[in-house]
Amino acid sequence: MLTQQTQKAIAILHDIAGHQALAVESYHITPDELAVMLARLERHKIVNRIPGASADKETSYQLCRPLNDISLLDVLEATGEHLNCNHPTTEAFYSRYGRVASKLGVVNHMTRLYLSEIKLVDC
Structure with missing residues (x-):
């Protein structure tokens, strides 16, 4: 991420x-x-x-x-960097980021959810 x-x-x-x-x-x-x-x-x-x-x-x-x-x-x-939210959160992610993993996991999940609701016809 x-x-x-x-x-x-x-x-x-x-x-x-x-x-x-x-x-x-x-x-x-x-x-x-x-x-x-x-x-x-x-x-x-x-x-x-x-x-x-x-x-x-x-x-x-x-x-x-x-x-x-x-x-x-x-x-x-x-x-000038960004978060990579284009993959579901994995167990390896939680192992890698320790204490902040749960917060970043929520950010990842919510970003993916919102992006899935944006249809190309609306862009």
Whole structure:
């Protein structure tokens, strides 16, 4: 349901909050990808660069507000990404997204329901 880019952005934000750099390796984020992602997050005032720190490392940034105040919508707007609601929710989905799975599952279900009611003749 979450795009790869959204997952990467969330992982980067968790790294910044935890003062570590694990996302780059675990998500195979290239230096260019990281720079673009950090710039987008900074432009949307989710992160800011620590004065004097280089712009190419996630450890050079800090959150503008606590992680628990940053929403999925904030990340989607900053990255320009979307939710993939074109498949039914599976058990693997619930395993992957843990605590937020039930909320995302409802979003997925309702989106699919509303989309099924839009007929092409009305478009």
